[in-house]
Amino acid sequence: MACRLAHSTFLFLGPQKRPTEGNRIFPQSSTSTGTYLLKWDALPQRRSKHHFVSFEKRKIVKAVAVPVAPSSADNVEHRQKLSQDYGFRQIGEPLPDNVTLRDIIDTLPKKVFEIDDVKAWKSVLISVTSYALGIFMISKSPWYLLPLAWAWTGTAITGFFVIGHDCAHKSFSRNKLVEDIVGTLAFMPLIYPYEPWRFKHDRHHAKTNMLEEDTAWLPVNKEEFDSSPALRKAIIFGYGPFRPWMSIAHWLIWHFDLKKFRPNEVNRVKISLAAVSAFMAIGWPLIIYKAGIVGWIKFWLMPWLGYHFWMSTFTMVHHTAPHIPFKSSDEWNSAQAQLNGTVHCDYPSWIEILCHDINVHIPHHISPRIPSYNLRAAHQSLQESWGKYMNEATWNWRLMKTILTVCHVYNKEQNYVAFDELAPEDSQPIQFLKKIMPDYA
Numbered sequence: 321m322a323c324r325l326a327h328s329t330f331l332f333l334g335p336q337k338r339p340t341e342g343n344r345i346f347p348q349s350s351t352s353t354g355t356y357l358l359k360w361d362a363l364p365q366r367r368s369k370h371h372f373v374s375f376e377k378r379k380i381v382k383a384v385a386v387p388v389a390p391s392s393a394d395n396v397e398h399r400q401k402l403s404q405d406y407g408f409r410q411i412g413e414p415l416p417d418n419v420t421l422r423d424i425i426d427t428l429p430k431k432v433f434e435i436d437d438v439k440a441w442k443s444v445l446i447s448v449t450s451y452a453l454g455i456f457m458i459s460k461s462p463w464y465l466l467p468l469a470w471a472w473t474g475t476a477i478t479g480f481f482v483i484g485h486d487c488a489h490k491s492f493s494r495n496k497l498v499e500d501i502v503g504t505l506a507f508m509p510l511i512y513p514y515e516p517w518r519f520k521h522d523r524h525h526a527k528t529n530m531l532e533e534d535t536a537w538l539p540v541n542k543e544e545f546d547s548s549p550a551l552r553k554a555i556i557f558g559y560g561p562f563r564p565w566m567s568i569a570h571w572l573i574w575h576f577d578l579k580k581f582r583p584n585e586v587n588r589v590k591i592s593l594a595a596v597s598a599f600m601a602i603g604w605p606l607i608i609y610k611a612g613i614v615g616w617i618k619f620w621l622m623p624w625l626g627y628h629f630w631m632s633t634f635t636m637v638h639h640t641a642p643h644i645p646f647k648s649s650d651e652w653n654s655a656q657a658q659l660n661g662t663v664h665c666d667y668p669s670w671i672e673i674l675c676h677d678i679n680v681h682i683p684h685h686i687s688p689r690i691p692s693y694n695l696r697a698a699h700q701s702l703q704e705s706w707g708k709y710m711n712e713a714t715w716n717w718r719l720m721k722t723i724l725t726v727c728h729v730y731n732k733e734q735n736y737v738a739f740d741e742l743a744p745e746d747s748q749p750i751q752f753l754k755k756i757m758p759d760y761a
Contacts, residue, residue, distance in 0.1 A: 402643055407719030407761040411643055412660055412709040421655045424686055427705040432683070432690050432698040439693040440492050443676050444502070447479035450674050458618055466618070474626015475674045480506045481627065482676040482692055488518040489688040504592060508599045509620075510627060513592035516575040519585055525688055528654075529639055529661040531646045531730065535574065537636050539646055539730035545742065553746055556739050559728055560749040565625065567632040630675065637665050637719065638681045640727050641711065645735050658685040659709055664699065666714045682710055717758040725754050 399411045454473025461469045486492040487503030500514075507514040520535045527533035540555055558566055574580065581589050607616045644661050647653075662685040666672075672679065676692040683690050683698035690698050702710065713719055728750075729737045740747035 404761070405718075406641055406643070406722045407716045408641070408663075408711060408713045410710065410712045411641075412711050415653075415656045415660045415706075415709045417653065417656075419655050421658060421686070424655060424659060424702070424706060428683070428687070428690075428698055428701050432694040432701065433687070434694070435491065435494055435691055436693065437493065440486070440691065443479070443483055443486075443693065446673065446676075447476060447483060447506075450476035450479065454623065455619060458623075466622075470622040470626050473623035475630060475671055477509060477623055477627045478630045478678075479674050479676055481510060481512070481631065482678045484512075484514060484517075485521075485678070486676075486692050488514070488521060491689050491691040504595050507592075508595055509603070510624065511596045511600065512571065513575050513589065513596050515585070515588040515592040516581065517592075519581060519589070520574050525685065527652075528657045528685060529644065529646050530652045530657070531648050533649060534639075534646070537640055539736060540728055542729050542731075542737075542742075545729055549746070552743060556743075556747055557749055560724055560739070560753060563636065563724055564629050564632045567628050567635065571628075630671075633720075634675075634679060636723055636727075637713075637715075638663055638679075640723050642722065642726050642736055644711070646730060658682075659702075659706060660711070663711045663713060665712075665719075668715075716761040718761040721753070721757040721759060724757070725750050 396413075399413065403409065403411045451473065454469060454476045457469035457472060458466065483492065484503040484506035487499040487506070490496065490499060492502060493499050503518070504514045507517070524534055524536045527535070531538070540559060545552055545555060558569065576593065578586055578589060604616060604620070607620055611619060639661060641663065644663075647657075659682065662682045664682050665679050667675075667679055677695045678684075678692060680695040680699045683695050683702055684692075686698070686702065725740075726738050727736045728739045729742060731737045738747075738750065740750045744751075
């Protein structure tokens with residue numbers, strides 16, 4: 321994190337003068353970790369007993385900042401060590417406080433914001449075709465190959481979600497009615513109500529990594545963790561071994577309760593709830609009629625659980641790491657949250673294709689209006705202009721192990737405290753994960 325200079329001690333390489341608190345300090349460069357330039361004529365005049373001493377000439381003096389609580393995250397070698405420990409390729413250096421989100425957006429080429437109907441409908445064709453292939457594989461596979469068929473089909477319907485995701489961000493079509501129809505239809509097989517998800521997801525983008533306000537993943541609140549032994553155990557399981565499916569709980573809690581929405585949103589929410597209810601009322605009985613309860617489990621439930629694995633995993637990888645802070649609203653900075661607080665993660669090519677590059681996630685948080693098929697071009701542009709500030713990884717076991725066994729209870733100084741540090745007697749699930757999960761990056 322950016323080092324705090326208030327109440328720091330300064331060692332000057334030149335005349336020994338002490339600036340008063342409040343004088344502006346200008347970083348010598350964006351990569352400098354401790355050297356600053358001060359405008360000497362900005363220092364106050366000093367009165368002696370007999371006369372004023374003033375400085376007639378402007379000159380630049382070099383200063384070395386020695387903060388009271390040095391932030392080792394500003395150190396290149398330390399970030400490299402953290403990258404290795406956490407399973408990252410790169411942990412980005414802190415973004416300067418004076419950089420705004422608009423500054424970053426303005427560096428992107430205009431073409432990455434352009435909607436291309438051919439590419440948009442090509443993504444629909446990819447998802448429909450891959451899903452149909454998955455259903456065929458399930459119908460023909462012997463029992464021992466079913467997990468592979470389910471993995472493929474669950475990944476394919478994750479592509480449906482990404483298409484609806486583009487529609488919700490108004491980056492699928494120039495026709496907004498078409499977007500609402502396609503988004504609703506894409507979400508229906510997932511039993512995901514489109515409009516409720518859209519309203520909550522917009523808040524995630526507006527409040528990314530804002531403590532108490534983000535509607536995606538949040539660290540566990542310590543008061544809640546300590547509130548009851550039963551709840552504590554449930555939280556430990558939920559944020560530990562069950563975390564790759566915790567989006568199911570999020571889906572149930574956030575999207576079906578009308579009381580969670582503003583009055584002007586309720587009618588649209590009801591339409592989406594009617595759509596998914598129709599799928600359950602018509603689609604499920606048809607599946608059961610044709611293939612029985614076992615067929616419903618094979619053709620719908622297992623791929624749906626595969627989808628939620630990706631939904632949970634993608635979301636937590638995008639914004640969860642020991643070095644990525646959640647901040648209160650008075651400390652939160654939009655540019656830092658979207659660029660420094662979002663993770664780019666490379667997955668195997670077949671996953672990237674079926675999921676329409678949703679894991680090229682940093683440009684999506686810089687501007688949700690970038691269509692999924694333009695995310696790679698936008699990412700390349702961001703690397704050229706802002707690459708040193710970006711968090712990047714290739715999916716690996718160490719990355720997942722870090723998230724599942726470390727990123728638990730919120731702590732302002734440390735970002736996270738692991739469950740087994742706070743309650744070792746209840747944290748057997750976390751200790752179990754530490755033992756069985758591979759640690760290679």
